[in-house]
Amino acid sequence: MNDIVAFLAVARAQSFTKAAAGLGVSPSALSHTIRNLEERLGVRLLARTTRNVAPTEAGERLLQSVGPLFDQINSEIDSIGELRHTPAGNIRITCSDDAAENLLRPILPAFFNTYPDISVEICIDYGFTNIVSERFDAGIRLGESISRDMIAVRLGPDWRLSVVGAPDYFRRNPHPVVPQDLTAHRCINIRHSVGGSIYAWEFEKDGKKLNIKANGPLLCNSNIHILNGALDGIGLACIPDFMAKPHIEAGRLVEVLADWCPTFEGFHLYYPNRRNTSSAFSAFVEAVRYRGPR
Structure with missing residues (x-):
């Protein structure tokens, strides 16, 4: 049974290193475990190359048939823990660092004081992580980006971009008057994922929409570092207005093109439609749920 758990971890992570870290063993020991399992079953479960690991046909069959059963066992064991009086457990969340800073950080101190037996793991990622395959309890995204088969809980109000x-x-440098003027400015850009394209700045006014590919000396995958670059005078930044507002009010930043900047549906916590949701996760959802203007 332990060997099958090890196989499931490797097959899902498609990496001995990642799976070993999650299981608390060395990659070499994990590789030895998988080889022994394959020898006993008489079939090869994983195809290994120098760059990646993927299930073979037999491995994929084992993953799809046995994996859900082990998930159900873990779920039932967790449900037994619900009989205790105080919610307990670990919650894994994937989100961008600006969402973590502005939505999660303000509520966590009080949350941990109320629920000392709950731990929260925050994994920063600007890409569109598959929370099911990556074993996260939930993720945070803009409401418009969430799949219809997910439950979505609003975490904050709508917001607009701010240049x-x-x-x-x-x-x-002169103030840009229309978005096209940005082509003559030094702009700080963002690439949301390693293999993704550079984000084209979005604008909208009187029903007219524009996407501007701005150029500049700095490229990041984090809005926080883009904000810092603007504060340091490196160039112009296009960031959520809630990040820019305190610096504008303090005179550290100047906003331009405000009448061109579009509004987006606010951040939402999203998670699969599960029948058995732990009391720890339910408590977390209630703590972060948006209840009015902030």
Whole structure:
């Protein structure tokens, strides 16, 4: 049974290194376990190359047939833990760092004080992580980006983009009047995932939509670092207005093109439609749920 658990971990992670870290063993020991399992079954379960690991036909069959059964066992064991008076357990969340900073950080101190036996793991990722295959309890995305087969819980109000730059930058450069003017400016860009394209800045006014491919010296995969680049005078940033607002009010940033910046449906917590949701996860959902203007 332990060997099958080891196989499931490797097959799902498609990596001995990642699976070993999750199981708390060394990659070499895990590889030895899988080889012994394959020898006893008389079939090869994993195809190994120098770059990746993937289930063979037999391995995929075992993964699809046995994997859900082990998931059900774990779920039933967790449900036994629900008989205790205080919610307990580990919750894994994937989200961007700006969502973690602005939505999760403010509520976590009080949450941990109320539920000392619950731990929360936050994994920062700007890509569209598959929370089911990657074994997350939930993720955080814009409401418009969530699949219809997921349960979505609003975490905050709608927000719009904000194009900002430091006062020192604008002492050296003119204010853009229309989005097309950005092609003559130094802009700080974002690439959401390693293999993804650079985000084209979105604008909308009077029913007219524009996407501008801005150029500049700095490319990040984090809105927090883009904000810092703007504060340091490197160039213009296009970030959520809730990140820019305190710096605009303090005079550290100047906003431009406000009448062109579109509004987006706010961040939502999303998770699969499960019949058995732990009391720890239910408590977390209630703690982060949006209840009015912030």
